Amino acid sequence: MQNNNNREEWGTRLGLVLALAGNAIGLGNFLRFPVQAAENGGGAFMIPYFISLLLLGIPLMWVELTIGRYGGNRGHGSMPGMFYSMWNNRWSKYIGILGIFTPLIIVIYYTYVESWTLAFSFFSITGKYFGAESRETMGAFLKGFQGIESNEYFSGLTPAIIFYLITLAINVYILSKGVSKGIERLANIAMPLLLIMAFALMVRVLTFGSPDPAHPENNIANGLGFIWNPDFSQLTNATVWLAASGQIFFTLSLGMGAIATYASYMRKDDDVATTGIATAGANEFAEVVLGGTIAIPAAVAFFGLVGVQEIAKGGAFDLGFQSLPVIFQKIPFGQFFGFIWFLLLFFAALTSSVALTQPAMAFLQEEFRIPKERAAIIVGLVLFVCSLPVVLFLKHGFLDELDYWAGTFGPVLCAFLETIIFVYIFGMAKGWEEINRGATTRIPRVFFYIIKYITPLFLFAILSTWLYQSAGDVLLMKNIDPANKSYVWGARIMMAVVFIGLAYLVRKSWRMKKRIENEE
Secondary structure (H helix, E strand, O other), X not given: OEOOOOOEOOOOHHXXXXXHHHHHOOHHXXXXXXXXXXXXXXXXXXXXXXXXXXXXXXXXXXXXXXXXXXXXXXXXXXXXXXXXXXXXXXXXXXXXXXXXXXXXXXXXXXHHHHHHHHHHHHHHHHOOOOOOOOHHHHHHHHHHHHOOOOOOOOOOOHHHHHHHHHHHHHHHHHHHOHHHHHHHHHHHHHHHHHHHHHHHHHHHHHOOOOOOOOOOOOOHHHHHHHHHOEOHHHHHOHHHHHHHHHHHHHHHOOOOOHHHHHHOXXXXXXXXXXXXXXXXXXXXXXXXXXXXXXXXXXXXXXXHHHHHHHHHHHOHHHHHHHHHHHHHXXXXXXXXXXXXXXXXXXXXXXXXXXXXXXHHHHHHHHHOOOOHHHHHHHHHXXXXXXXXXXXXXXHHOHHHHHHHHHHHHXXXXXXXXXXXXXXXXXXXXXXXXXXXXXXXXXXXXXXXXXXXXXXHHHHHHHHHHHHHHOHHHHHOOOOOOXXXXXXXXXXHHHHHHHHHHHXXXXXXXXXXXXXXXXXX
C-alpha cells in the first residue's frame, strides 16, 4: 500500500503489531533473559525489570513510535530525516545518523549469529551433533563450526560460510519485497509459528519432571525456582538495576532506529498508544512466560543447580548452543525438538534482523530515490563485506567489540538524544498531543511527566554510570588480551569508516535536497 507521500504503508494493524513484535522478539528473549534473571537475583531481578519497563521501556516505545509516525508522514523513514522534521537544524540530521549506524553495525554480526541457528536446526534434524553428549564435546562442536578450532567435527569455515550466505540471501530477499509484501508477510507467518513452537517446547519442558532418579532434586520445579525465587539482597546492587534496564533496552530493541522506521509507515492518525502497549505485551509474554520457562528449567533438570550456575556464567551461547543440544540427545524425539528449538531461534532472529536493516533501506530509498530491490542488494553487499572480519576473526573478539559499542552503548546514547529532541526541542506539549493522536484510549497523564523528567534522567544515569565504571577500561582496552588488541582496533576502525560513510551520505542528501528546492 502507498500513502500520499508515495511511501509504503502497513496492510493491517495486526501486521504492524506482529512486525513490531518480531523486531522486539529475538534471541535475547529465549537466551539472554533467562541467563540475566538467573545471574541477578532470580525473582528479585523482576522488580527492577518491570520498573524499567514502566519508566523506560514503554515510554520510549511511545516516543519512538511517535517520532517515526511524525517523520514518516513528512516523507522520512530514517532518523536523520525524522529528527530534521522535528528540529529544523542541519545538525539534527547528523545526530540522526545514530539511528542508522547502530542497527547497521548490530546486524553485521547479528545476521552471522542468526545463521548459526539455521545451521543447528539442520544439524538437529539430521542428527549431526548427536554423539557429542557432554557440554565439553558440544563446545568443541560449536567451536569447530565457528572456525575457532579444527577438530573431528569440522575442519574449516566452509559450513559456517554456506549457512551465513543462505541467511543473508533470505534477509535480502525479504527486504527487496518491501514493507507490506516482504516484512509484513514474514511477520504474519513467522510470529504465529514462533509462538506455536515456543509453546510446544514449554509444554515438553514442563513434563520433564526429574529425569535422573538418582538426583530427584534436579527437577523442573527447582529449575523454575532458580529463576523466580527472589534474592532480595540483590536489590541493593546497582549492577542488578543496570542489568535489568539493559535487558529492557535489548528486548524491546529501543534506541536502535528500527521501531521509528517501522512506525514511519503508519498513517497520520494510526494509534501509537495502543500499538506500543500491544507490542510490549507480546514481547513480555514471549520473554517472561516462554523464555523464562524453557532453557534454564530444562538445564536444571538435567545438569542440576550447580551445573546451571556454571552454564549461566558461560553466557547465552553456552546455554543455547552447548547445553540444550546435550539435553535433546537424552529425550525421546530429541532430533525433532532440537530442530524446532533452533528453528524458533532462527525465526526470532530473522524478524529482528530485517527490522534492524530497514533503517538503512529506508534511508537509501527515500533520500536517494533508490528502488527497494537495488537498495536491498546494496545493503546486502555492505553487510557481506563488513561481516567478513566477524566471521574470520571471531575468536579474537571482533564480534564482542562491535556488540559492546553498537549493542550496549549505542542504543542508550541514541535513546537519550532522541528523548532530548522529542521532549525539550520538539516540545513535550506538542509531543504529548502527537502521542495521543488517534488513540482509542488516552494515555494516563502521569506518563507526560515520566517521559518529560524520569525517562531522560534514567537514561542519563545509565550513561553516567557507564562513564564512571567502565569508560576508561574499555577505551584503553585494559581487559583485552594483548594478542587481540590489533583486532579490536580493526573493529573500531571499521565502525569509524561506516559512521563517516553515513555522514558523507547524509551531507550529500542534504545538498541534493537544497539543490532541488532551489531549482523549484
